[in-house]
Amino acid sequence: MPQAPTVTEDSPYRVSILFPLPLPEAFDYLVPPEMCLQPGDHVVAPLGKRAARGVVWAVKPGPGERALKQVEEPAGGAPLPEGTRLFVDWLSRYLVQSPGIVLRSVLRSGDALKPSPTETVYRRGSGEPDRMTDARGRVLDAVEVLHEASAADLAREAGVTASVVKGLAKSGALAELTRPVDPPFGLPDSEREGLTLTMMQAEAAGVLRRLVRAGGFQAALLDGVTGSGKTEVYFEAIAEVLRREPGAQILIMLPEIALTEAVLSRFKARFGVEPALWHSGASPKARRRAWREVAEGRARIVVGARSSLFLPFPKLRMVIVDEEHDPTYKQDEGLPYQGRDLAVVRSKIEGAMVILASATPSLESLSNALAGRYVHVRLAARPGAAVLPEVDTIDLREHPAETGRWLSPPMIEAVRDTLERGEQCLLYLNRRGYAPLVLCRTCGHRMVSPDTQSYLVEHRYTGRLVCHVTGFSMPKPAHCPACNAQDSLTSIGPGVERVAEEAKLTFPDASVEIYSSDSRSGAEIVAAMERGEIDILVGTQIAAKGHNFPGLTLVGVVDADLGLAGGDPRAGERTFQTLVQVAGRAGRADRPGRALLQTHQPEHDAIQALIAGDRDAFLEMEAMVRESLGLPPFGRLAAIGFMSMNPEQVDRVANDYAAKAPNSEGVEIWGPAEPPRAMIRGWHRRRILVRADKEIDISAYLRAWSKRVKTPPSVRVSIDVEPYSFI
Template sequence: MSRRIAAILFPLPLPEAFDYVVPEDVEVQPGDHVLAPLGKRLARGVVWAIKPDDPARKLKPLDSATGGPPLPEGTRRFVDWLARYLVQSPGIVLRSVLRSTDALKPSPAETVYKPGSGDPGRMTEARQRVLDAAAALGEATAADLAREAGVTASVVKGLAKCGALSEEKRLVDPPFEEPDPDHAGLDLTAMQGEASGVLRRLVRAGGFQSALLDGVTGSGKTEVYFEAVAEVLRRDPKAQILIMLPEIALTEAVLSRFEKRFGVKPALWHSGAGPKNRRRVWREVAEGRARIVVGARSALFLPFMRLALIVVDEEHDPTYKQDEGLAYQARDLAIVRAKLEGAMVVLASATPSLESLANVQAGRYVHVHLPARPGAAILPEIGTIDLRETPAETGCWLSPPLVAAMAETFARGEQSLLYLNRRGYAPLVLCRACGHRMVSPDTQSYLVEHRYTGRLVCHVTGFSMPKPKACPECGAEDSLTSVGPGVERVAEEAKRRFPGARVEIYSSDTQRGAEIVAAMEKGEIDILVGTQIAAKGHNFPNLTLVGVVDADLGLAGGDPRAGERTFQTLVQVAGRAGRADRPGRALLQTHQPEHEAIQALIAGDRDRFLDMEFMAREALGLPPFGRLAAIGLMSQDPANVEKAAADWAAAAPVTDGVEIWGPAEPPRAMVRGWHRRRILVRADKTVDISAYLRAWAGRVKTPSSVRVSIDVEPYSFI
């Protein structure tokens, strides 16, 4: 009888799946989870294929099948495709899929207690407190009841023994409730109804479909794609849906809107959700019981059994790009995953990326347009404040025209948002005596002053230290001064100018993010000072003025997407104003009012700006008209990284349509003590850049003291 051979892929940086003999008493199929010997230990892996026997080969037997929901075929194809495209070992990609080994086991159960009908017998104060707690909580574990009542668990169990409390087993990770597509239909405007009709027709057509939902801020894009979700749920009782968001901070708002529309909350997946929730979501997705998942970019790696629709909300957002570890662009991978699964994908944005608009022009995406806000809401009036003509007072950051506009807004009882994409109090601290600049140890990054905590923080490495009283270079006392504004400094000025106003800061450092958003929605904040997190997806009905403190901030540097990103950010920020029945306006403080991105925003002429960006990119052969890749090298020894970079450059294959730039130092030439070099690759659209990089990597033997990373379509150039 011939042997059965299983190719097993391990979630480790190994080049391929390894072959093992399947013992006669073990039954496995592709996708099953197994234990197999790897070196001197047993390692968890996934059966990637069952292969015909080759009797001449000496192979180890796999140990056992571990059970748990198998990885679906679509997920395995996605891993294989991604490994080829990103020039990574498939095991590294698989590691992003197998996030929770606990999810392979059935849900644990726990005993919960509810009020019962039995006679408690002798009543004591402790017993009464437990019964009161049970009545208030409805059901709870013995530990929770004891904690609530301030007693020991034995008191709870004594009441259960006499029947005063009833006990039952409950799954720790219960299945998610089924969403109801007809729970609460929305009253759509004619324009929204037409747009949702296009998406519903695409759902009914079935198979792989791509659509760009291109709508101005506040036009109701979420309501429109909810109708596509409802259509999928009606048509297929087992279909699964993924809604991707760029920021965790946006999930609460979407969850509440989702619950209102479909009657239940969806499954939630992101890095801050905690291991218990992630275990539950992974298992329920793999079993096909989690019908809808709302998640961050890593949700793309969940093992969906029957994925029918992916929605990428705010598809232009740069946070969909992961730079560290496994580098990928989640928006692009959403298209790939949908194609491999035969699913539909909807990309939604008020400021679509040039890549998505190019696909619309090429006929690859269906263009669904929402050019206006519903009802009485209109787009805000946008104007500039030329800081060359009306600068802020010395030591201040808000110009007289912006301060006057804020005063008018405050007098009407309306809200203002001051936008500055800089966290902390000041982005630089230097010594007035010797000019020394405070930088992070082993990193070429300035320390940011956070005055509320009295600390200097590196936003690259997380290093933090108390602000010293004396300069560490020259020893001068009280010589360290803050240079430039962060949101804390702008908020300080707002409080000084408007002492009666309620001023809050909203940034990624804010611990009370959800609380601040709720307070802003209720009108309990007069002036909100925020970074980019305040500009995304929020609906503040009483917000009528947006002031951009530094509209030039994103225009500097060598990033080829700088103009596009600035335009997108300013549109998103300005779009927070005037979203209800009150007209809004946005004022942009700038030293470059003539810049094409700012001029296009003021004129409301997106097409003119896009035409200029398209022309510039096409002339240079940059995305979406060409391909980019980056090879990063790092070593703790500068000589080693310099030699390795030179070796890589010398080994580059000579191919038509490919240009090699570098090696060179990136702007941050050292991070955490690691010296860095970068090689950029520009290729024509027709070049298979992944195959080129794979062939290149095969020509170079890099010493173990040097780390090498490959980034296909890089977004960060620092």
């Protein structure tokens, strides 16, 4: 980042301001004599016919050669740190996006630039009321419980009006004080004792601590089997960072919001305070507080989803990507990026350490570790008496379920034996709802979402048909909308609701619960499962991530083949990772676990590798296949998407775009073609896939290509570097 030029108080100078808008570059403005600005300052400046908030990106000497508008005023708040600005610039080039679009992901909370609002609260004062009444007594009792609260909260607790509280304050029985609505986060205590580590865990923690002491950018792959204690190991690395630099900031990234509660409780037990939270489910107030405290350098630890990478850390010293293999780190909508990869980039820019943790590392990360770019830290066993579960398959060709049922006889027998021992079961199926398809028995009509080619999923508990792509929802009709046949709509295939229904019929005395992203009380379900109050948990992928259920000894995968279909080059790897993660929920305490996989393809490489416990052989074979095809991580991929309400127009624009592709050795162009979901919300879709050799700068190639083509406003064009979704 260029240094700001030296300017005197009287010398005129200008600044380049980047706005969080889809604009091609920063714009120059003249700085008024009374104003002193530096790179990173938040300002308000005229943009067209309105005033807009932006960030000073550069300071330039002199007024320039043309007339410029003036900056209107500073916007306040901590300046955007240099590392964040460098990250925005790099990401803009890499993703082939305007820098303003990237900046928009950083400036998520406009209110955070202002100081925290304040509120008046009351605590016990030194005086006594001149006259004691029952109402006043209840208020004084309430303040003993709450210690410090607003008049409204005290009045609600005591069952009185706010005037009673105000009267006690006037008499001196309550002391009035002002405090910020957004208080600072607590400071973590690096000296608190953690759990006693096994010898293997202590060795792994020692490696991470040595990397911390080495300083600067370091990258490590923490590769440990499920239940091996990876969290406690990276907690030791966090403590080392805090001991060396108490003002350091640390980011822990998680793939699912549902995992944050478990991590928060473990973090508080280890460091004495809860970290700041950042994810889409947080309230605007919580996000405002977190953004401000991060920008001011006061939030030492942040636990967040992939978007937390864009927070303005001034002292970022460590980034931890837990479950680094998880595909949800890839964002497809809006600004497309892979959070795991960007965590490494941001750490390098900041001179920070990055730890990628997983029981099933991605082929990309494992290749970097094997090539020596990452330090490879392994945890090959579970601590104590816990051992990895035994894994077996049930060949559905030999042991089919009864007609209209989805659990095979061997699976039913295994569940029954587990329940008789007083242990818990997890039935896993990564399909929400009751059935993935509803069709008419009379005419064959399939229920699909309007203006979309996606099937409507039946949710029987709510009586609705739901599109999981667009969010469209409708009551299940009593007759077929195509032929008007009455009661002819039938459910095809199972979802978790249907499997739960079967489990309740088969085991009427068992407590059965569903755990999916549709569950309204995920934290309560997890807590009940941990307490042993649930016998059979029927869950989607959310149940396979990061949970520790001591009584769970049997995992039954209802459809192990579900992820193997389609044209995704990572399908085998993802299926293997998912099955390892879900099987790893079993036997995490002192009782041995077992995983049973119902499959029509027991001979598939991913399933055979899981049974044999030979991950390395499977990944070696996956690597050979991808290397022979020049696919990631041995080549580069990009997708160019086109959307229009007019199918003829989108075809014309996509074909024109493909015709103007630059000629370059080592680059292949596939398409344009219709993706599997060729229409969403009335928008017709086409796609071009670009494959390039690893040494080619595919971002520069795409930038040069996009400059050759002008597309009409009615056609949306999107670029996705390293796509993960092929539907």
